[in-house]
Structure formats: structure tokens, C-alpha cells
Amino acid sequence: MAAQLTAEQPKPRNRYKDAKRNPDWTIDQDWQSYSADEHERWDRLFSKTLKVLQGRACSEYLQAVKALQFSERGIPNMERLSDRLENITGWRIVPVTDLVPDDIFFDHLANRRFPAGAFIRSEQEMEYLEEPDIFHDIFGHVPMLANPLYADFIQAYGKGGQRALALGRLPNLARLYWYTVEFGLVKEDGDLRIFGAGIMSSTAESVFALDDPSPHRVVFDLERVMRTSYIIDDFQKIYFVLDSFEQLQRECYVDFGPLYERLATASTIEPHELIEGDGVLHRGTMAYFRNKKPKEAANA
Structure with a gap:
């Protein structure tokens, strides 16, 4: 992953930050305003x-x-793209300035609306971006919403998020999103394939997640995933692998109440740890993380 912007290279400003925002945090994409660049x-x-x-x-x-x-013909017009997606699975894409509050986010998902950042990364941020832009959100997330099983899962996640907020279990549910929607892998014809948007929108992590010997690759288990912390500013130390999208639906379309009760007293598992009962497909060497600067490698 490329280094973050230095003091000599200030972070470029998201030009949508001052856009007029609706109560649900959506904005006008103003597609005509995108420059040729x-x-x-x-x-x-x-x-x-x-x-x-x-x-x-x-x-x-x-x-x-x-x-x-x-x-490759320019930034998608979200309205026109939504019309095509809605015809397939009933989902629409709604433009926003950047990340939205949790309750707003869950409400959109529960109603089959996916919030997508309208700005596109700058030249200085082509390889590293702190917040999701239109490329991550549209290129990374939207295609999977055309899959009926996956589309239904995301809607159910939105409804579940509203309950998790009320019960104070949002950190656990966020881990499920992170290790599936953002960084999930799935088996396909005996091989591992990417479906997580965080991997999809990063050429470097697309290679790392499948080919590098450093990370663990472990069979997906719902409770295990919801106990596992994650890192947000580097490649993942562990990837969880679904057998199929039917598995995602089967394991997640259950009452999370008893699970939340167990998680309330369960210890957190660090992302570099393997535990008894893990279905280990590949035991990572952690070499990538150990070879980083001493301060960064201390947690590997």
C-alpha cells in the first residue's frame, strides 16, 4: 500500500463537502460538473x-x-446506473458527500439504497485513499448488488444494523461487514476468488489477498468473524472464505440475539491470531507485516 500524503502534499479537498445535503444525507451528483480530467x-x-x-x-x-x-467511458451517472440495477435486483444508488452516520447508512440499506460517495480521488491519492470515493463505492460495491442472494444479504444487514445500534453490538456487526462486504473471499471451482469491495478497488490488495503467503485464509464462521478485530490502514492479516453466497445467506439469516449475548462476554481475537476450531486454508507467514518498520511490525 502506498504511503499516505506527506505534509508537503496536503490532502486534496473533496469538492462535494459543501454540497446541499438532504435530511437523508443524499446530494445531487451533478454529473455534468465532472471535469474531463x-x-x-x-x-x-x-x-x-x-x-x-x-x-x-x-x-x-x-x-x-x-x-x-x-x-471506460467516464464516471457513471448514478441515476442511469440505478435504473439498470433496479431492473435486476430492485436496488438504487444514492450519491452522498462521504461517509454517513450509522443510522442513516442502515436505513438506506434496509430500503435497498446504496450510499455512494460522489467525489473521485485525486492524482495524489490514486494508490491510497483514506475515505471511500466513487470508484470504491461504484466499481467495488455496486456490481455485487446485481446478485440476488448478495443483494438480499445487504438489505438484511441494514435491518440488522438498526437492531445492533439499539443493543450496543455495532462493533461486532461492523466486523461482519468488514470481513465480507469489504474484504471477503469466496470459493469458486476449487479456487479462491474476491468479492469484497475493499479488495476489488485496490489492485495491490487484489494480488496480496490471493497470492501473498503473509495473511491467514480461514473458512468463514459467523461468530469467529464477529469476534475478530481488523486494521483499516493496510492489507488485512486474515481473510475469511465463504463456500458460496448461499452460505452467507444461511448463516446470517438467523436471530442474532443469542449470538449477541455470547459476544457480550467473549474476548476479541486479534487479526493475526488463529484459534482452536479455525478451518485454516492457509496459515499466513505474516512476513509482509514483520518486514515493515519496527513500530508498525510490533503488532504483527
């Missing part, structure tokens, strides 16, 4: 990333890119 930046990101994902992304994702008519 911004459209060209999308085209480069799209072309480079899609090439890396061939043979790495799950077939559901690659098929959806075609079905939704993604292309």
Missing part, C-alpha cells in the same frame, strides 16, 4: 483494475460489470 482518471482506474481482476474476482462480479454496462 476526472472522467479520464476514472477510465484509468477502471481499465487498470479490471485487468487485474480477471481470474481473481468472482464470476458474479465480472458478469455484473457487463450486465450493468460499466465501461
Whole structure:
């Protein structure tokens, strides 16, 4: 992962920050306002990333890119893209400035609306971005919403998020999102494939997640996932692997009440740890993390 911006390179400003915001935090994408440079930046990101994902992304994702008519012809118009997606699974994409409050986010998901940041990363942030932009949200997340099983899971997650907020168990539910929606892997014809948007939108992590010997790759288990902490500013130390999207539906379409009761007294598992009962597909060497600067490697 590329280094963060230095003091000599101040973080470029998200030009949508001052946009008029509706009560549900949505804004006007104002698609006509994107510059030629911004459209060209999308085209480069799209072309480079899609090439890396061939043979790495799950077939559901690659098929959806075609079905939704993604292309290298500039930043997608969310309204027109939503019309195509809605015809497939009933979902729509709503533009926002950046991250939205949890309760707003869950309400959108529960009503089959996916909030997507409207800004596109700058040239200085092409390899590292602190907050999700339109490329991460549209290219990374939206194609999977064309898969009926996955689309239903995300809606159920939104409804479950509202309950988790009320019960004070949001950190546990956030881990489920992180290790599936953002950084999930799935088996396909005996191989591992990517379906998480955080991996999809990063060419470097697309290679790391599948090929590097450093991270653990472990069979998905709901309770194990919801006990496992994660890191937000580097590659993952562990990836959880689904047998299929049917497994995701089967394990998550249950009453989380008893699970939350157990999690209330369960210890947190660090991302580099393996525990008894893990279905270990690959025991990571952690070499990537140990070879980082001493201060960074101390937690590996």
C-alpha cells in the first residue's frame, strides 16, 4: 500500500463537502460538473483494475460489470446506473458527500439504497485513499448488488444494523461487514476468488489477498468473524472464505440475539491470531507485516 500524503502534499479537498445535503444525507451528483480530467482518471482506474481482476474476482462480479454496462467511458451517472440495477435486483444508488452516520447508512440499506460517495480521488491519492470515493463505492460495491442472494444479504444487514445500534453490538456487526462486504473471499471451482469491495478497488490488495503467503485464509464462521478485530490502514492479516453466497445467506439469516449475548462476554481475537476450531486454508507467514518498520511490525 502506498504511503499516505506527506505534509508537503496536503490532502486534496473533496469538492462535494459543501454540497446541499438532504435530511437523508443524499446530494445531487451533478454529473455534468465532472471535469474531463476526472472522467479520464476514472477510465484509468477502471481499465487498470479490471485487468487485474480477471481470474481473481468472482464470476458474479465480472458478469455484473457487463450486465450493468460499466465501461471506460467516464464516471457513471448514478441515476442511469440505478435504473439498470433496479431492473435486476430492485436496488438504487444514492450519491452522498462521504461517509454517513450509522443510522442513516442502515436505513438506506434496509430500503435497498446504496450510499455512494460522489467525489473521485485525486492524482495524489490514486494508490491510497483514506475515505471511500466513487470508484470504491461504484466499481467495488455496486456490481455485487446485481446478485440476488448478495443483494438480499445487504438489505438484511441494514435491518440488522438498526437492531445492533439499539443493543450496543455495532462493533461486532461492523466486523461482519468488514470481513465480507469489504474484504471477503469466496470459493469458486476449487479456487479462491474476491468479492469484497475493499479488495476489488485496490489492485495491490487484489494480488496480496490471493497470492501473498503473509495473511491467514480461514473458512468463514459467523461468530469467529464477529469476534475478530481488523486494521483499516493496510492489507488485512486474515481473510475469511465463504463456500458460496448461499452460505452467507444461511448463516446470517438467523436471530442474532443469542449470538449477541455470547459476544457480550467473549474476548476479541486479534487479526493475526488463529484459534482452536479455525478451518485454516492457509496459515499466513505474516512476513509482509514483520518486514515493515519496527513500530508498525510490533503488532504483527
